[in-house]
Amino acid sequence: MTPPDLAVAEKIDGPSGETEELISGSEAIAHACRLADVDVITAYPIRPYDTVMQYVSQMISNGDFDCEFIVAESEHSQFEIVKHASVVGARVFCGSSGVGWFYAFEALAVTAGLRVPMVAMVGNRALDDPGAFGVEHNDALAVRDLGWMLNWVSTAQEALDTALIAYRVAEDPRVSLPCAISCDGAFLTHSQTLVKVPAQETVDSFLPPYDRAEKQLHPDNPITIAPQVNEDWLMEMRRQNDMAMRRARGVIIEAYEDFNAKFGRSGEPFIERYMMDDAEIALVGMGTLAMPVRVAVRKMREQGKKVGFVRVRWFRPFPTIELQDVLGRVHAVGVIDRDYSFGSAFHSGVLATEVRSALYPMENPPKIISFIAGLGGREVNADNVIEMADMAFDAAGGGDINDQDTHWIGVRE
């Protein structure tokens, strides 16, 4: 059986003018900023996200990219500056990692509350203290309740593509919400792979100019933005944010259909299904974890074990329908979190908690085993994945695997 690996997806002729370059995830995002003709970018250093800004600043100094580039004095200012630039009509980009993202937290909250359609990149990094440069997903996940659209990508190509799609979805007047693209620190931000960089004309045919219309702050349109509303109106406004996030689902589907047609790509928007057609158990994860999981799945398939993998691409809006569909057909699901949620139900990570919640209303939901692995950038190898899959098989076969607790994989006890 040939695995339907995205990396070797069926060849479709790319649109003309496309070039192929050996670049990292960070550089891919920088290319997306250039292609999207972003107007204002703010930077503040923190590893690993800051490599994006190194590429952006070089593009600007070389004259390849025209935008206002401001090195702010903190992450809070970084995000506040672009928030205000967006409100006067400029397309903006910004990003951060780990505690830097948290330093901006107040700005992140108001950006979503104000429905400012900025696109941000999070180079996922463990939070301090104690310090680690490696990936954990807790930084980006912290905004999951605020009205940020959130997605995780697993390749540099997907990073570039998703950034362009993110602008289209975020700026769509039916949505008007910010979107953060999460790239696993080091594994994706710093690893180079071949990436198809589209031509400007193709991007222009897909991404219309940003138009704030009657919401633009300008002397010709002397509106008052974000006054005190108190209990008189706040609930209605929260409801509007809720409706916008609900509408985002349809707008994302539309955007991917158009993107795939114009850029010659394939793949469904919300999740990636890897060898799921006849799978008996499924592993679920996000980001670059897909690499060792795909290797392990292929190894286990060689031994006749029917395991598949579901990679969650969009975390907000959460792909409840897709997950019910794909996971409803298996006997057990092993959710691998590269994050933690101390004190949560079953001491699970965030993804497992959400998956459990999404599958709960189903008539015969699969057993759900939750795992925490790869924190702080620790490698998750194929053997780790096989260990987790075997536990899921055990649960599927009525074994005594504890599904009321969370299993830490690859940890010294």
Added chain:
Amino acid sequence: MPDTDVDTFADFIATQVLDPWKGPKKVPAEEYYTSGHRTCQGCESAQLMKLMAKAGGPRSIVLGATGCMYVANTTYYSTPWAIPWMHTQLGSAGSAATGTAAGLKAMMRKGKMKKEPINIIAVCGDGGGADMGLSAISAALQHTQYNLLILLYDNESYANTDIQVSGSSPWGANSTFSPPGKVKRIMNRRWKKNTAAMLASGHPECRYVATVCTAYPVDAMNSVRKALSIGGPTFVHSLDPCPKGWDYDPMYSHELGELAVETGIWPLYEVEEGKLKMCGKSKRIVSGQFKRKPVREYLRRQGRFAHFTDEDIEYFQSKIDDMWEKWLIPGVIPFAAP
């Protein structure tokens, strides 16, 4: 600076020409900060907003950091602003002005918006300006490619949240975080930050820094007009008597503003293109034409100093005396002269 920065020079967008108004009769009648706010009676910060909006005129954008002038001014459905206004976070006046300027500049340069000079004014209180937002304001004053004004309305406390001391509150002032008690009479032992001079001396590329007081409204408006037309990022610091926070009858707001200047507690000056000019009565204090009034006259008019003993008043007076008699630049820059 060598002409290597295409961005700063080729795409320079000029400022509006806002000449000073020569006397109150020359001030236009149009208001851009109108009815609809619910500031306290005698609020000098509201007065400052009105003067500022008048001085900037209709082609202005105002960004308001969290504080009195946010909460009391913009209740949903009853905005007093006839010019565009947007809330920004407590520590974000500098960032809001920078972002707005950068957005407009990029759009105008790229032909996405009609080119025209638009005044950008970010207002913040002393909590937002002298405390939390200081680093963002400092950064804004470094980005000389953007035309913007940061206006600090200083009522010397976090007045919107029930009067708590800030880094800009006077020594010893009674506030809900510094109440005099049975054992400790003086809870706020910090001396008021010298914010305007700190920003002026720390950002020599900034072309205009000034202190104003709404007791002198035409001067205050002309400072705003100069700050908006001179180009680059600028900073104006206003001392605003606050009946609620300072505890006095609202009818004395104007008088207390004058007393702050006449006692030497609030020096009026401007630093334009690196040149310091003392203004109004402060200029006459320096030249010896006006004898400073005792600080007792100012302090005894306000409930926030009601617990002061004679010794406290003497200490306060000695600090103000130092400011005018021992500072390197009287009223502006400390350090004793060598």
